[in-house]
Amino acid sequence: MNGIRRSLALAVVVIVAAACSPAVTPSPSGTAAAASPGASSPGASPSAPAPASATPSEAAATPCEIVATEGPLRSDRLIGVSVVSGDSADLVLFRFGPSAPTSTNQPIGRLEPASPPFTMDPSDLPLEVPGSRFVRVRFSGLILYDEAGTPTFTGPDRLDPAGGAAVRAVVKEGEFEGVSSWLIGFDGAGCATVGIGDASTTVIRVEVVPSS
Secondary structure, eight states: OHHHHHHHHHOBEEEEEEOSSOOOOOOTTSSOOOOOTTOOOTTOOTTSOOOOOOOHHHHHTOOOOBOOEEEEOSOSOEEEEEEEOOSSOEEEEEEEOSOOOBTTBOOEEEEEEOOSOEEOBTTOOEEOOOSSEEEEEEEESOOOBOTTSOBSOOSOSEEOOOSOSSEEEEEEEEEETTEEEEEEEEOSSEEBOOOBOOTTOOEEEEEEEOOO
């Protein structure tokens, strides 16, 4: 946990790598369950053909689990978001201002899997997010308005990049009482992991890598 919290304090590198090779998931007992040689399904004819086995590409497309992770942020002011699309990877960049956390207000960043249907917070209106899989990036303990009452976030509330590797949309889910929540919709059966980013920046970096 200490390593995770330290990495998030610098920057989040989330690698959503679509299946590049088949994954083997052990059963809870540590051994794969197998049918008994003499067992048959109720009502099945002895001469009925066996179901076709999954092709290597189908087996490789089994989605990996996205594990929820959270940790402290280096700034309490989210000021922008952008997407850098590429042929081999897409980057979603959440940019923070220079304001540093105080001893009484430590902002937290959290990455977690998400599933539709989605609604906007706090209105509860329907929110459409394209993609086959989804990740929620949630920042809490933020300063949403400066001393003059001006919003600290000046970026777009929605991005729909075209022609990228995997990311289909980045959409603000809600912004209320110091919390800013975002949804990233992407295609591909990928995994999400957290690593150490560039310590000299205040950018949360979400990297989405498609299948090879």
